Amino acid sequence: MPRVLTTCPRTDEAVSTCLRMQEAELAVMTETRMFRCAGCGHVHEWFRSEAWVERDPAELARLT
Numbered sequence: 721m722p723r724v725l726t727t728c729p730r731t732d733e734a735v736s737t738c739l740r741m742q743e744a745e746l747a748v749m750t751e752t753r754m755f756r757c758a759g760c761g762h763v764h765e766w767f768r769s770e771a772w773v774e775r776d777p778a779e780l781a782r783l784t
């Protein structure tokens with residue numbers, strides 16, 4: 721199951737939301753989610769339009 725990534729509003733870098741789902745599941749998600757950011761340590765809210773499903777397992781490593 722791929723990870724869901726979003727952009728950290730503090731560092732402007734891609735971070736994992738700690739959730740895993742398929743793109744089709746993300747597409748129908750309507751609620752706002754919270755997660756503790758591995759990039760800056762703060763809790764962020766994210767919404768479907770701000771997130772995407774990881775396509776390449778190396779994506780996070782490359783971006784951070």
Ligand SMILES: [Zn+2]
Nearest residue numbers: 728757759760
């Ligand atoms: Zn952050």
